[in-house]
Amino acid sequence: MSTHETDSAITKGSQHTARRTIVKGAAWSIPVVAAAMAAPLAAASVNNASLAFTDTETGLLALRVLGGSGVLNAQALVTVPTELTLTNGPGALEGLAAITVTVGRPAGINLPVGRARGFGVASYNGVDSTGGQRTAVYQKALGVRYGFPLTTFTTSQNISVASNGQLVFPIEFGLAGSSTGVSLSILARFPVTITMIIDGKTLTATSNVRVPVGAGIL
Structure with a gap:
Protein backbone atom coordinates (compact mmCIF):
# COMPACT_ATOMS: atom_id res chain seq x y z
CA MET A 1 0.00 0.00 0.00
CA ASN A 48 -53.38 29.30 32.32
CA ALA A 49 -55.73 28.14 35.11
CA SER A 50 -58.73 30.27 36.10
CA LEU A 51 -61.28 30.40 38.91
CA ALA A 52 -64.90 31.56 38.67
CA PHE A 53 -68.25 31.39 40.43
CA THR A 54 -70.39 29.45 37.97
CA ASP A 55 -73.83 29.08 39.58
CA THR A 56 -76.20 30.89 41.94
CA GLU A 57 -79.49 30.19 43.69
CA THR A 58 -82.36 32.64 44.06
CA GLY A 59 -85.34 31.96 46.29
CA LEU A 60 -86.99 32.23 49.67
CA LEU A 61 -83.93 30.60 51.13
CA ALA A 62 -83.55 28.96 54.51
CA LEU A 63 -80.16 30.24 55.70
CA ARG A 64 -78.16 28.77 58.55
CA VAL A 65 -77.11 31.12 61.35
CA LEU A 66 -73.35 30.51 61.69
CA GLY A 67 -72.16 29.75 65.18
CA GLY A 68 -75.64 28.64 66.23
CA SER A 69 -78.19 25.97 65.45
CA GLY A 70 -80.97 28.13 64.04
CA VAL A 71 -82.21 28.77 60.51
CA LEU A 72 -83.82 31.96 59.17
CA ASN A 73 -86.23 31.84 56.24
CA ALA A 74 -86.07 34.75 53.81
CA GLN A 75 -89.35 36.56 53.16
CA ALA A 76 -88.13 37.94 49.79
CA LEU A 77 -85.99 36.48 47.01
CA VAL A 78 -82.35 36.26 48.09
CA THR A 79 -79.54 35.33 45.66
CA VAL A 80 -76.37 33.53 46.77
CA PRO A 81 -73.45 31.92 44.88
CA THR A 82 -73.56 28.12 45.08
CA GLU A 83 -70.78 26.82 42.83
CA LEU A 84 -67.12 27.50 42.13
CA THR A 85 -65.20 26.12 39.14
CA LEU A 86 -61.45 25.75 38.65
CA THR A 87 -60.61 25.49 34.94
CA ASN A 88 -57.14 24.21 34.08
CA GLY A 89 -54.97 24.92 31.03
CA PRO A 90 -52.48 22.61 29.27
CA GLY A 91 -50.55 20.38 31.67
CA ALA A 92 -51.66 18.70 34.90
CA LEU A 93 -52.16 20.92 37.95
CA GLU A 94 -51.47 19.43 41.37
CA GLY A 95 -50.65 20.81 44.80
CA LEU A 96 -51.94 22.04 48.14
CA ALA A 97 -54.06 25.18 47.71
CA ALA A 98 -54.61 27.85 50.38
CA ILE A 99 -58.17 29.18 50.10
CA THR A 100 -59.70 32.36 51.53
CA VAL A 101 -63.31 33.49 51.05
CA THR A 102 -64.10 37.08 52.05
CA VAL A 103 -67.58 38.60 52.23
CA GLY A 104 -67.46 42.38 52.46
CA ARG A 105 -69.88 44.95 53.80
CA PRO A 106 -72.54 46.17 51.36
CA ALA A 107 -71.53 49.40 49.62
CA GLY A 108 -73.76 52.46 49.95
CA ILE A 109 -75.42 51.38 53.20
CA ASN A 110 -74.33 53.20 56.33
CA LEU A 111 -75.45 52.00 59.74
CA PRO A 112 -73.97 54.45 62.27
CA VAL A 113 -75.75 52.71 65.13
CA GLY A 114 -76.95 49.16 65.60
CA ARG A 115 -75.78 45.95 63.98
CA ALA A 116 -77.02 43.84 61.10
CA ARG A 117 -76.04 40.35 60.01
CA GLY A 118 -73.74 39.65 57.12
CA PHE A 119 -72.80 36.45 55.28
CA GLY A 120 -70.11 33.83 55.77
CA VAL A 121 -69.24 30.38 54.44
CA ALA A 122 -71.44 27.67 55.96
CA SER A 123 -69.86 24.84 53.96
CA TYR A 124 -67.18 24.45 51.29
CA ASN A 125 -66.86 21.46 48.97
CA GLY A 126 -69.46 19.57 50.99
CA VAL A 127 -67.76 20.08 54.38
CA ASP A 128 -69.27 22.32 57.07
CA SER A 129 -67.07 25.23 58.15
CA THR A 130 -65.90 25.48 61.75
CA GLY A 131 -65.63 28.41 64.13
CA GLY A 132 -61.85 28.23 63.82
CA GLN A 133 -62.06 28.77 60.05
CA ARG A 134 -64.39 31.78 60.24
CA THR A 135 -64.10 35.38 61.43
CA ALA A 136 -66.72 38.15 61.57
CA VAL A 137 -65.41 41.63 62.34
CA TYR A 138 -67.65 44.65 62.94
CA GLN A 139 -66.67 48.29 62.86
CA LYS A 140 -66.20 49.89 66.28
CA ALA A 141 -66.73 53.32 67.80
CA LEU A 142 -65.97 53.92 71.50
CA GLY A 143 -65.82 50.16 71.95
CA VAL A 144 -69.30 49.63 70.49
CA ARG A 145 -69.74 47.42 67.43
CA TYR A 146 -71.96 48.66 64.63
CA GLY A 147 -72.86 48.19 60.96
CA PHE A 148 -72.23 44.97 59.05
CA PRO A 149 -69.52 42.38 59.67
CA LEU A 150 -66.61 41.73 57.34
CA THR A 151 -66.26 37.93 57.25
CA THR A 152 -63.50 35.55 56.21
CA PHE A 153 -63.24 31.80 55.80
CA THR A 154 -59.90 30.01 55.37
CA THR A 155 -59.06 26.43 54.52
CA SER A 156 -56.60 24.32 52.50
CA GLN A 157 -57.31 21.76 49.83
CA ASN A 158 -55.34 19.25 47.77
CA ILE A 159 -55.88 20.07 44.11
CA SER A 160 -55.45 17.62 41.23
CA VAL A 161 -56.73 18.67 37.80
CA ALA A 162 -55.94 16.96 34.50
CA SER A 163 -54.67 18.94 31.54
CA ASN A 164 -57.50 21.16 30.24
CA GLY A 165 -59.78 19.71 32.93
CA GLN A 166 -62.12 21.26 35.49
CA LEU A 167 -62.94 20.88 39.18
CA VAL A 168 -66.29 22.05 40.59
CA PHE A 169 -66.71 22.92 44.27
CA PRO A 170 -70.10 23.54 45.91
CA ILE A 171 -70.19 26.43 48.37
CA GLU A 172 -72.94 27.38 50.85
CA PHE A 173 -73.36 30.74 52.55
CA GLY A 174 -75.02 31.36 55.89
CA LEU A 175 -75.75 34.34 58.11
CA ALA A 176 -72.88 35.71 60.18
CA GLY A 177 -72.83 38.08 63.14
CA SER A 178 -75.83 39.33 65.09
CA SER A 179 -78.67 41.77 64.62
CA THR A 180 -80.07 44.52 66.83
CA GLY A 181 -83.23 44.71 64.73
CA VAL A 182 -82.26 47.46 62.27
CA SER A 183 -84.38 47.68 59.10
CA LEU A 184 -83.03 48.27 55.60
CA SER A 185 -84.85 50.23 52.92
CA ILE A 186 -82.60 49.44 49.93
CA LEU A 187 -81.17 46.39 48.19
CA ALA A 188 -78.03 45.12 49.94
CA ARG A 189 -75.23 43.61 47.85
CA PHE A 190 -72.51 41.82 49.79
CA PRO A 191 -69.32 41.42 47.66
CA VAL A 192 -67.83 37.93 47.72
CA THR A 193 -64.17 37.27 46.81
CA ILE A 194 -62.36 33.96 46.85
CA THR A 195 -58.61 33.54 46.41
CA MET A 196 -56.84 30.25 45.78
CA ILE A 197 -53.05 30.18 46.07
CA ILE A 198 -51.44 27.14 44.45
CA ASP A 199 -47.81 26.66 43.42
CA GLY A 200 -47.15 30.37 44.09
CA LYS A 201 -49.94 31.50 41.75
CA THR A 202 -53.02 33.38 43.06
CA LEU A 203 -56.36 32.72 41.36
CA THR A 204 -59.33 34.98 42.17
CA ALA A 205 -63.09 34.88 41.61
CA THR A 206 -65.77 37.40 42.58
CA SER A 207 -69.54 37.40 43.01
CA ASN A 208 -72.09 38.85 45.44
CA VAL A 209 -74.97 38.01 47.73
CA ARG A 210 -78.11 40.07 47.01
CA VAL A 211 -80.69 40.75 49.73
CA PRO A 212 -83.79 42.82 48.80
CA VAL A 213 -85.87 44.98 51.09
CA GLY A 214 -88.22 42.92 53.27
CA ALA A 215 -86.16 39.73 53.33
CA GLY A 216 -86.13 39.87 57.13
CA ILE A 217 -82.88 37.98 57.62
CA LEU A 218 -80.40 40.80 58.32
Missing part, protein backbone atom coordinates in the same frame (compact mmCIF):
# COMPACT_ATOMS: atom_id res chain seq x y z
CA SER A 2 1.36 3.39 -0.98
CA THR A 3 1.84 6.28 1.40
CA HIS A 4 -1.04 8.15 -0.35
CA GLU A 5 -3.37 5.18 0.08
CA THR A 6 -2.42 4.82 3.77
CA ASP A 7 -3.11 8.51 4.47
CA SER A 8 -6.45 8.25 2.67
CA ALA A 9 -7.50 5.23 4.76
CA ILE A 10 -6.55 6.99 8.00
CA THR A 11 -8.51 10.10 6.95
CA LYS A 12 -11.61 8.06 6.14
CA GLY A 13 -11.33 6.19 9.43
CA SER A 14 -11.04 9.42 11.39
CA GLN A 15 -14.07 10.90 9.62
CA HIS A 16 -16.11 7.77 10.36
CA THR A 17 -15.08 7.86 14.03
CA ALA A 18 -15.94 11.55 14.23
CA ARG A 19 -19.39 10.96 12.76
CA ARG A 20 -20.04 8.15 15.27
CA THR A 21 -18.96 10.43 18.12
CA ILE A 22 -21.31 13.22 16.96
CA VAL A 23 -24.28 10.86 16.59
CA LYS A 24 -23.61 9.31 19.99
CA GLY A 25 -23.42 12.75 21.60
CA ALA A 26 -26.70 13.78 19.95
CA ALA A 27 -28.45 10.68 21.29
CA TRP A 28 -27.32 11.43 24.85
CA SER A 29 -28.53 15.03 24.56
CA ILE A 30 -32.19 14.14 23.81
CA PRO A 31 -33.28 13.31 27.42
CA VAL A 32 -31.67 16.54 28.63
CA VAL A 33 -33.70 18.62 26.18
CA ALA A 34 -36.90 16.75 27.08
CA ALA A 35 -36.32 17.35 30.80
CA ALA A 36 -35.71 21.03 30.18
CA MET A 37 -39.00 21.31 28.29
CA ALA A 38 -41.09 19.59 31.01
CA ALA A 39 -40.74 22.33 33.63
CA PRO A 40 -42.23 25.17 31.52
CA LEU A 41 -45.26 22.98 30.71
CA ALA A 42 -46.05 22.50 34.41
CA ALA A 43 -45.70 26.22 35.07
CA ALA A 44 -47.90 27.04 32.08
CA SER A 45 -50.70 24.94 33.58
CA VAL A 46 -50.86 27.16 36.67
CA ASN A 47 -50.51 30.33 34.62
Whole structure:
Protein backbone atom coordinates (compact mmCIF):
# COMPACT_ATOMS: atom_id res chain seq x y z
CA MET A 1 0.00 0.00 0.00
CA SER A 2 1.36 3.39 -0.98
CA THR A 3 1.84 6.28 1.40
CA HIS A 4 -1.04 8.15 -0.35
CA GLU A 5 -3.37 5.18 0.08
CA THR A 6 -2.42 4.82 3.77
CA ASP A 7 -3.11 8.51 4.47
CA SER A 8 -6.45 8.25 2.67
CA ALA A 9 -7.50 5.23 4.76
CA ILE A 10 -6.55 6.99 8.00
CA THR A 11 -8.51 10.10 6.95
CA LYS A 12 -11.61 8.06 6.14
CA GLY A 13 -11.33 6.19 9.43
CA SER A 14 -11.04 9.42 11.39
CA GLN A 15 -14.07 10.90 9.62
CA HIS A 16 -16.11 7.77 10.36
CA THR A 17 -15.08 7.86 14.03
CA ALA A 18 -15.94 11.55 14.23
CA ARG A 19 -19.39 10.96 12.76
CA ARG A 20 -20.04 8.15 15.27
CA THR A 21 -18.96 10.43 18.12
CA ILE A 22 -21.31 13.22 16.96
CA VAL A 23 -24.28 10.86 16.59
CA LYS A 24 -23.61 9.31 19.99
CA GLY A 25 -23.42 12.75 21.60
CA ALA A 26 -26.70 13.78 19.95
CA ALA A 27 -28.45 10.68 21.29
CA TRP A 28 -27.32 11.43 24.85
CA SER A 29 -28.53 15.03 24.56
CA ILE A 30 -32.19 14.14 23.81
CA PRO A 31 -33.28 13.31 27.42
CA VAL A 32 -31.67 16.54 28.63
CA VAL A 33 -33.70 18.62 26.18
CA ALA A 34 -36.90 16.75 27.08
CA ALA A 35 -36.32 17.35 30.80
CA ALA A 36 -35.71 21.03 30.18
CA MET A 37 -39.00 21.31 28.29
CA ALA A 38 -41.09 19.59 31.01
CA ALA A 39 -40.74 22.33 33.63
CA PRO A 40 -42.23 25.17 31.52
CA LEU A 41 -45.26 22.98 30.71
CA ALA A 42 -46.05 22.50 34.41
CA ALA A 43 -45.70 26.22 35.07
CA ALA A 44 -47.90 27.04 32.08
CA SER A 45 -50.70 24.94 33.58
CA VAL A 46 -50.86 27.16 36.67
CA ASN A 47 -50.51 30.33 34.62
CA ASN A 48 -53.38 29.30 32.32
CA ALA A 49 -55.73 28.14 35.11
CA SER A 50 -58.73 30.27 36.10
CA LEU A 51 -61.28 30.40 38.91
CA ALA A 52 -64.90 31.56 38.67
CA PHE A 53 -68.25 31.39 40.43
CA THR A 54 -70.39 29.45 37.97
CA ASP A 55 -73.83 29.08 39.58
CA THR A 56 -76.20 30.89 41.94
CA GLU A 57 -79.49 30.19 43.69
CA THR A 58 -82.36 32.64 44.06
CA GLY A 59 -85.34 31.96 46.29
CA LEU A 60 -86.99 32.23 49.67
CA LEU A 61 -83.93 30.60 51.13
CA ALA A 62 -83.55 28.96 54.51
CA LEU A 63 -80.16 30.24 55.70
CA ARG A 64 -78.16 28.77 58.55
CA VAL A 65 -77.11 31.12 61.35
CA LEU A 66 -73.35 30.51 61.69
CA GLY A 67 -72.16 29.75 65.18
CA GLY A 68 -75.64 28.64 66.23
CA SER A 69 -78.19 25.97 65.45
CA GLY A 70 -80.97 28.13 64.04
CA VAL A 71 -82.21 28.77 60.51
CA LEU A 72 -83.82 31.96 59.17
CA ASN A 73 -86.23 31.84 56.24
CA ALA A 74 -86.07 34.75 53.81
CA GLN A 75 -89.35 36.56 53.16
CA ALA A 76 -88.13 37.94 49.79
CA LEU A 77 -85.99 36.48 47.01
CA VAL A 78 -82.35 36.26 48.09
CA THR A 79 -79.54 35.33 45.66
CA VAL A 80 -76.37 33.53 46.77
CA PRO A 81 -73.45 31.92 44.88
CA THR A 82 -73.56 28.12 45.08
CA GLU A 83 -70.78 26.82 42.83
CA LEU A 84 -67.12 27.50 42.13
CA THR A 85 -65.20 26.12 39.14
CA LEU A 86 -61.45 25.75 38.65
CA THR A 87 -60.61 25.49 34.94
CA ASN A 88 -57.14 24.21 34.08
CA GLY A 89 -54.97 24.92 31.03
CA PRO A 90 -52.48 22.61 29.27
CA GLY A 91 -50.55 20.38 31.67
CA ALA A 92 -51.66 18.70 34.90
CA LEU A 93 -52.16 20.92 37.95
CA GLU A 94 -51.47 19.43 41.37
CA GLY A 95 -50.65 20.81 44.80
CA LEU A 96 -51.94 22.04 48.14
CA ALA A 97 -54.06 25.18 47.71
CA ALA A 98 -54.61 27.85 50.38
CA ILE A 99 -58.17 29.18 50.10
CA THR A 100 -59.70 32.36 51.53
CA VAL A 101 -63.31 33.49 51.05
CA THR A 102 -64.10 37.08 52.05
CA VAL A 103 -67.58 38.60 52.23
CA GLY A 104 -67.46 42.38 52.46
CA ARG A 105 -69.88 44.95 53.80
CA PRO A 106 -72.54 46.17 51.36
CA ALA A 107 -71.53 49.40 49.62
CA GLY A 108 -73.76 52.46 49.95
CA ILE A 109 -75.42 51.38 53.20
CA ASN A 110 -74.33 53.20 56.33
CA LEU A 111 -75.45 52.00 59.74
CA PRO A 112 -73.97 54.45 62.27
CA VAL A 113 -75.75 52.71 65.13
CA GLY A 114 -76.95 49.16 65.60
CA ARG A 115 -75.78 45.95 63.98
CA ALA A 116 -77.02 43.84 61.10
CA ARG A 117 -76.04 40.35 60.01
CA GLY A 118 -73.74 39.65 57.12
CA PHE A 119 -72.80 36.45 55.28
CA GLY A 120 -70.11 33.83 55.77
CA VAL A 121 -69.24 30.38 54.44
CA ALA A 122 -71.44 27.67 55.96
CA SER A 123 -69.86 24.84 53.96
CA TYR A 124 -67.18 24.45 51.29
CA ASN A 125 -66.86 21.46 48.97
CA GLY A 126 -69.46 19.57 50.99
CA VAL A 127 -67.76 20.08 54.38
CA ASP A 128 -69.27 22.32 57.07
CA SER A 129 -67.07 25.23 58.15
CA THR A 130 -65.90 25.48 61.75
CA GLY A 131 -65.63 28.41 64.13
CA GLY A 132 -61.85 28.23 63.82
CA GLN A 133 -62.06 28.77 60.05
CA ARG A 134 -64.39 31.78 60.24
CA THR A 135 -64.10 35.38 61.43
CA ALA A 136 -66.72 38.15 61.57
CA VAL A 137 -65.41 41.63 62.34
CA TYR A 138 -67.65 44.65 62.94
CA GLN A 139 -66.67 48.29 62.86
CA LYS A 140 -66.20 49.89 66.28
CA ALA A 141 -66.73 53.32 67.80
CA LEU A 142 -65.97 53.92 71.50
CA GLY A 143 -65.82 50.16 71.95
CA VAL A 144 -69.30 49.63 70.49
CA ARG A 145 -69.74 47.42 67.43
CA TYR A 146 -71.96 48.66 64.63
CA GLY A 147 -72.86 48.19 60.96
CA PHE A 148 -72.23 44.97 59.05
CA PRO A 149 -69.52 42.38 59.67
CA LEU A 150 -66.61 41.73 57.34
CA THR A 151 -66.26 37.93 57.25
CA THR A 152 -63.50 35.55 56.21
CA PHE A 153 -63.24 31.80 55.80
CA THR A 154 -59.90 30.01 55.37
CA THR A 155 -59.06 26.43 54.52
CA SER A 156 -56.60 24.32 52.50
CA GLN A 157 -57.31 21.76 49.83
CA ASN A 158 -55.34 19.25 47.77
CA ILE A 159 -55.88 20.07 44.11
CA SER A 160 -55.45 17.62 41.23
CA VAL A 161 -56.73 18.67 37.80
CA ALA A 162 -55.94 16.96 34.50
CA SER A 163 -54.67 18.94 31.54
CA ASN A 164 -57.50 21.16 30.24
CA GLY A 165 -59.78 19.71 32.93
CA GLN A 166 -62.12 21.26 35.49
CA LEU A 167 -62.94 20.88 39.18
CA VAL A 168 -66.29 22.05 40.59
CA PHE A 169 -66.71 22.92 44.27
CA PRO A 170 -70.10 23.54 45.91
CA ILE A 171 -70.19 26.43 48.37
CA GLU A 172 -72.94 27.38 50.85
CA PHE A 173 -73.36 30.74 52.55
CA GLY A 174 -75.02 31.36 55.89
CA LEU A 175 -75.75 34.34 58.11
CA ALA A 176 -72.88 35.71 60.18
CA GLY A 177 -72.83 38.08 63.14
CA SER A 178 -75.83 39.33 65.09
CA SER A 179 -78.67 41.77 64.62
CA THR A 180 -80.07 44.52 66.83
CA GLY A 181 -83.23 44.71 64.73
CA VAL A 182 -82.26 47.46 62.27
CA SER A 183 -84.38 47.68 59.10
CA LEU A 184 -83.03 48.27 55.60
CA SER A 185 -84.85 50.23 52.92
CA ILE A 186 -82.60 49.44 49.93
CA LEU A 187 -81.17 46.39 48.19
CA ALA A 188 -78.03 45.12 49.94
CA ARG A 189 -75.23 43.61 47.85
CA PHE A 190 -72.51 41.82 49.79
CA PRO A 191 -69.32 41.42 47.66
CA VAL A 192 -67.83 37.93 47.72
CA THR A 193 -64.17 37.27 46.81
CA ILE A 194 -62.36 33.96 46.85
CA THR A 195 -58.61 33.54 46.41
CA MET A 196 -56.84 30.25 45.78
CA ILE A 197 -53.05 30.18 46.07
CA ILE A 198 -51.44 27.14 44.45
CA ASP A 199 -47.81 26.66 43.42
CA GLY A 200 -47.15 30.37 44.09
CA LYS A 201 -49.94 31.50 41.75
CA THR A 202 -53.02 33.38 43.06
CA LEU A 203 -56.36 32.72 41.36
CA THR A 204 -59.33 34.98 42.17
CA ALA A 205 -63.09 34.88 41.61
CA THR A 206 -65.77 37.40 42.58
CA SER A 207 -69.54 37.40 43.01
CA ASN A 208 -72.09 38.85 45.44
CA VAL A 209 -74.97 38.01 47.73
CA ARG A 210 -78.11 40.07 47.01
CA VAL A 211 -80.69 40.75 49.73
CA PRO A 212 -83.79 42.82 48.80
CA VAL A 213 -85.87 44.98 51.09
CA GLY A 214 -88.22 42.92 53.27
CA ALA A 215 -86.16 39.73 53.33
CA GLY A 216 -86.13 39.87 57.13
CA ILE A 217 -82.88 37.98 57.62
CA LEU A 218 -80.40 40.80 58.32
